[in-house]
Amino acid sequence: MSLRATLRRGLDRAERGLDPLFGPDWNPLANLGPLGWFLFWIVAATGVYLFIFFDTGVVDAYASVEWLSNDHWFHAGVARSLHRYASDLMVVVMLLHLAREFVYDRYRGKRWFSWVTGVPIVWFVYMSGITGYWLVWDQLAQYVAQTSTELLDALPIFAEPIARNFLTPESLSSRFFTLLVFLHIAIPLILLLAMWIHIQRISLARTKPPRGLAAITLAALVVVSLVLPASSQGPADLATVPAVVGLDWFLLGLYPVIDMVPPGVIWTGALLFTLVLIGLPWAPPRAEAPAAKVFLDHCNGCSRCVADCPYGAITLVRRSDGAPFLHEVEVDAGRCVACGICMGSCPSSTPFRRSGDLITGIDLPERSLAALRAEVIEAAAQLTGTGRVLTIACGFGAGGAPAPGRVVLPCVAMAPPSLFDFILSRGLADGVAIAGCAERDCQNRLGRSWTLQRIARERDPFLRNRVPRPRLLTVWAGPSEVARLEAETAGFAEALAAMGPYADQRPLDPAEARGAAAATTARAEQIVEAAK
Amino acid sequence: MKGRARHLILGGLVTLVLIAVVAWFSAAPQWRSLPEQTALLRLSFTHGGDRSAACRDRTEEELAALPKNMRARQICDRRRPPIFVELEVDGATVFAAERDPSGLAGSGPSRVYERLLLPAGPHDLTVRMRDRPDTEGFDYEATRRVELAPAQSFVIDFRPAEGGFVFH
Numbered sequence: 239m240s241l242r243a244t245l246r247r248g249l250d251r252a253e254r255g256l257d258p259l260f261g262p263d264w265n266p267l268a269n270l271g272p273l274g275w276f277l278f279w280i281v282a283a284t285g286v287y288l289f290i291f292f293d294t295g296v297v298d299a300y301a302s303v304e305w306l307s308n309d310h311w312f313h314a315g316v317a318r319s320l321h322r323y324a325s326d327l328m329v330v331v332m333l334l335h336l337a338r339e340f341v342y343d344r345y346r347g348k349r350w351f352s353w354v355t356g357v358p359i360v361w362f363v364y365m366s367g368i369t370g371y372w373l374v375w376d377q378l379a380q381y382v383a384q385t386s387t388e389l390l391d392a393l394p395i396f397a398e399p400i401a402r403n404f405l406t407p408e409s410l411s412s413r414f415f416t417l418l419v420f421l422h423i424a425i426p427l428i429l430l431l432a433m434w435i436h437i438q439r440i441s442l443a444r445t446k447p448p449r450g451l452a453a454i455t456l457a458a459l460v461v462v463s464l465v466l467p468a469s470s471q472g473p474a475d476l477a478t479v480p481a482v483v484g485l486d487w488f489l490l491g492l493y494p495v496i497d498m499v500p501p502g503v504i505w506t507g508a509l510l511f512t513l514v515l516i517g518l519p520w521a522p523p524r525a526e527a528p529a530a531k532v533f534l535d536h537c538n539g540c541s542r543c544v545a546d547c548p549y550g551a552i553t554l555v556r557r558s559d560g561a562p563f564l565h566e567v568e569v570d571a572g573r574c575v576a577c578g579i580c581m582g583s584c585p586s587s588t589p590f591r592r593s594g595d596l597i598t599g600i601d602l603p604e605r606s607l608a609a610l611r612a613e614v615i616e617a618a619a620q621l622t623g624t625g626r627v628l629t630i631a632c633g634f635g636a637g638g639a640p641a642p643g644r645v646v647l648p649c650v651a652m653a654p655p656s657l658f659d660f661i662l663s664r665g666l667a668d669g670v671a672i673a674g675c676a677e678r679d680c681q682n683r684l685g686r687s688w689t690l691q692r693i694a695r696e697r698d699p700f701l702r703n704r705v706p707r708p709r710l711l712t713v714w715a716g717p718s719e720v721a722r723l724e725a726e727t728a729g730f731a732e733a734l735a736a737m738g739p740y741a742d743q744r745p746l747d748p749a750e751a752r753g754a755a756a757a758t759t760a761r762a763e764q765i766v767e768a769a770k
Numbered sequence: 771m772k773g774r775a776r777h778l779i780l781g782g783l784v785t786l787v788l789i790a791v792v793a794w795f796s797a798a799p800q801w802r803s804l805p806e807q808t809a810l811l812r813l814s815f816t817h818g819g820d821r822s823a824a825c826r827d828r829t830e831e832e833l834a835a836l837p838k839n840m841r842a843r844q845i846c847d848r849r850r851p852p853i854f855v856e857l858e859v860d861g862a863t864v865f866a867a868e869r870d871p872s873g874l875a876g877s878g879p880s881r882v883y884e885r886l887l888l889p890a891g892p893h894d895l896t897v898r899m900r901d902r903p904d905t906e907g908f909d910y911e912a913t914r915r916v917e918l919a920p921a922q923s924f925v926i927d928f929r930p931a932e933g934g935f936v937f938h
């Protein structure tokens with residue numbers, strides 16, 4: 239097993255541990271991006287509130303923070319603690335989010351954009367936090383200010399060493415201090431811009447955690463703020479060195495390293511780390527199938543694929559072929575990860591076609607609807623006995639490995655609901671198991687939601703009413719849950735055997751079976767024979 | 771939110787513990803950036819080397835060749851000379867370096883920012899600087915006996931207006 243597969247399994251197992259505590263939909267590890275946004279808003283709101291009480295001059299800054307923390311602890315003091323703890327939590331959430339996107343391989347190939355735009359976010363989060371700590375103007379602030387400016391002075395930027403501002407009590411001007419206040423407002427605004435850019439290349443990005451999870455997080459932050467309020471560490475005094483400070487290990491955890499290592503090494507390390515991080519999506523790039531292709535003869539411009547593509551790769555444009563429709567669609571090959579979800583959403587994607595080639599409105603060149611139908615017919619030929627279950631599996635879930643009677647897709651939402659209808663009504667199997675990724679999170683972001691809504695007949699294309707719902711099983715299981723998938727499928731097979739064969743079968747048409755192509759013709763014919 | 775009380779309670783407790791841990795590590799454990807019984811001495815100033823040493827008078831012919839309004843007697847280099855700085859602590863030279871001028875054209879001042887950790891207690895400090903390349907020895911020199919307290923921040927600055935080196 240590759241390193242990534244091992245990591246993926248381990249993370250899946252760890253996340254599973256939180257499912258029973260939070261419920262899969264509130265699982266914080268599956269909501270790190272949305273939590274990051276939520277924490278940002280908490281920090282922003284409390285920051286604005288604190289600013290009302292904060293004195294931006296160097297002489298009174300410390301006193302004003304002491305005053306708001308002590309005399310006004312029940313509102314401004316709580317705001318201060320929330321401001322600090324939410325920022326710290328944001329660092330934790332961000333680093334976990336980064337690691338998780340890496341482990342689940344959502345950063346390479348056409349998905350590079352969110353990763354690369356995430357890298358500057360790391361910098362802005364740290365810079366926002368560091369400038370925040372200066373403002374308190376306590377001994378920690380003094381330590382941070384001195385260490386940071388000495389590090390900055392190693393770069394040939396400033397005409398006069400800015401560390402000289404902190405040499406003696408007389409050398410620090412209120413003007414310089416006000417500049418820091420300004421930075422602590424400007425940098426978070428740039429961070430917000432970067433966070434917004436970060437999610438521009440995906441559609442329906444989740445920037446809000448589920449309400450319950452948001453409530454839990456906010457409540458816990460408030461309780462901790464009341465019990466363990468944030469405090470200052472004695473006023474800054476430039477005549478002494480703040481020899482011992484209580485560090486914020488999330489935002490300032492690297493300061494001890496800065497103390498011990500020459501600045502040149504720090505800057506080189508930071509630069510290398512940034513470059514390596516930015517380069518990761520291409521080291522090596524992911525091998526992705528060619529982008530989806532539109533077939534105008536079968537497209538009426540209904541825009542369902544536009545709504546369903548999780549990567550914003552499809553746009554609705556003016557009709558170009560003279561057909562009597564207003565629109566057609568266009569695929570941006572630079573964004574298409576070939577998940578196939580659009581194929582599953584297109585009303586033209588129906589395997590029930592007897593005449594002519596099986597072509598749909600939008601199709602994957604390397605895994606067309608016709609090929610999918612052939613694969614399904616071939617997989618069905620491997621099923622025997624009573625209670626035959628054909629599995630449509632997601633390549634990232636528990637059913638990702640090939641197995642008899644199983645068709646593995648980039649996403650289960652690639653299968654149009656009519657395919658399930660087809661499998662049952664052609665007697666290819668007695669039931670269909672849809673085996674997607676773990677419930678808490680879908681590898682292709684929206685595939686799980688779309689599949690559920692389609693078979694619940696809530697989202698176009700609907701599963702036809704004639705399809706008996708008990709003959710469909712959905713299993714949402716991650717790569718570490720192979721055993722559960724097998725157990726649920728076995729139970730399903732028993733239930734199907736008890737139900738008996740599907741009553742409304744119409745045998746496979748030779749024209750449909752022919753789609754099963756050269757390699758499987760013999761088998762396909764067997765199926766046709768058997769069906770008769 | 772029916773049936774989710776369990777998640778609110780269990781998830782809430784887990785989150786509470788996590789955030790309490792985060793809050794704890796937001797101010798602890800402590801970090802000691804300066805060893806015990808040590809003081810910090812910083813020698814820091816900016817000062818431009820004196821250009822006048824490299825100046826010379828123009829010859830009569832050179833002056834005649836210039837337009838009337840530009841006949842300045844002296845011609846000087848735009849580039850400043852480097853300065854040379856030396857610091858002695860208790861008789862031992864702990865720092866001695868030549869510092870080039872700043873700026874692309876070398877017309878800016880030279881900068882010094884040196885940190886030195888010293889054990890607390892009495893020390894004899896002597897600092898010297900040469901800002902003219904033609905000086906033998908030094909243009910400025912100052913000596914001071916200091917009693918450094920632990921964690922004291924002691925600074926040697928240079929202010930020509932105050933007559934040279936300043937100790938605080």
Ligand code: HEM
Pocket residue numbers: 270271272273274275328332335336339344345349352353354355356357359360363433436437440442443444445683
């Ligand atoms: C606090 C900072 C950050 C916030 C608030 C944030 C937020 C988000 C959000 C809301 C999403 C979309 C989730 C979804 O709807 O599926 C996302 C996706 C992503 N983020 Fe972040 N992010 C942050 C930092 C980072 C960093 C530092 C990196 C990596 C360097 C990163 C890499 C990614 C990747 C690779 C995706 C997946 C995009 C895809 O699905 O194709 N993010 N982020």
Ligand code: SF4
Pocket residue numbers: 529530546547548549550551552569573574575576577578579580581
């Ligand atoms: S295959 Fe279709 S849905 Fe998937 S990324 Fe490409 S265009 Fe979007």
Ligand code: SF4
Pocket residue numbers: 532536537538539540541542543544566567583584585586599600
């Ligand atoms: S879903 Fe199919 S018919 Fe509708 S716009 Fe997309 S390609 Fe065209």
